[in-house]
Amino acid sequence: MSSSDLLQFLFAGLTSGTIYALVALGFCVVHNTMGIVNFVQVDFVSLGGLLMFSALFTFNLPMGAALVVAVAATALVAVIVERIGLRPARSNDPLILIFLTIGLSIILRGIMALIWGKNRMALPGLGADEPLQIGGAALMPQTLWILGLTLVAILILAWFFRCTGLGLAMRAVSSNPTAAAVVGLHIGRVRAASFALAGALGGLAGILVTPITTLSYDVGILLGLKGFAAAILGGFGSFPGAIIGGLLLGLLESLTAGYFSSAYKDVVAFVVLLLVLFVRPQGLLAK
Template identity: 75%
Template structure:
């Protein structure tokens, strides 16, 4: 029974981490599919989400139910601003140039976060009181259930957005065939702005969900963001189902390697997986050849 309890504990922990990685990976995929670039600012959207929630709760005194959506809205607005003044004026459409621009924007945003909120570590409260729940011998925190629930909700809303709204359909059209989309009059600028806002909201959601079970600092999103990037590569960069599969798979690999081998391997697994996938199957698990 103890072996099963341990397995279930590791499984739930891996599922929790995997949900966070999946959200970040989805943000990478949204921008990649509409702009054809890797958006390295995504790692800092995670940090910004946690910081905005911290200010909403402790500076503005808002309840969690109001602070969380406000934090996501603020991150989306910052993302739109970065796209509008940081990427759109670029005279080159070379993807490599734009990727380097996102690296620069990431450094600038991280510096702004450290200036506004400082470099001290902070703590965020969980969404609901943190009373552990016993489940078949394992212990589950309510925050874990919130992470899984809100991640599933975000994936469901994302599907509705892409298949049921005109803007979502326009983004899919640009992703499938940018030239044909331009011919029929789809505004590329509007689509790129929307993709950046959506990526910001997804990264911000990952930040507000994960920081209550970790610590909050100006660079907390870097390692999480890199793992989200590894999850996107694992699933197939640009594939939304692949981002989910890659995120969950990476989270489970981390949890089981830490539980059954050593916790020292926890942060190494993501990058070993990234190297193996790039070497053996560059298109990822669900990516196209």
């Protein structure tokens, strides 16, 4: 294949890898605060796209306002999920809480199917539809929006955890929940904030990716599982690992589909997941 083909595969890999990184970051935020795998994260991806669809076509909001409203609404739903679904649990056993998130994921998916139906929908891209030609390869403007907004989200995330009181509190709870409670930190509020942040990241991923895929109540399942695989690859709980793992996974998928067969594209994430668990369970950048 020509160099332009390789460049095209790299563009596609960066696009999908960036989305996986966003989802992986959401997994890491909740894991670092509560010590669990939050499987509702996969549905935050679907919910973000669906709320964006309603904001655009039901409430007729402009694109920028619709994006902000959809991300904020997904974060609010995430807080409700934590407050109603997890906080009343009588056990702090991580395994029980993980099973609760699986049940909450099924419930949330059913609610989305009732509200928006099961038909496939489409979201318009954030930019123009005319592709840019770079080195003989086509680069969609939506890819630039994905890369740009993800970079902004990562920078805001870094600033949040380093420079804000709530971010520092979340880091304290992540390091030692018992000591954080002793010094007066409200653990429940910190955990709710972690869910809000994870919901915002998942919702943003759904908003960015569905214009180039499809939109439905269950679109986030496969994307979310690949984001989970990316988090494992990078080192579960590591923010830099989530970003690197997502990008690597996206590139591996794209190159496999381009040079071998697209039939193997969705298998790559789970093969990588198994290999990492067998060879280096702590991931590339273990904490």
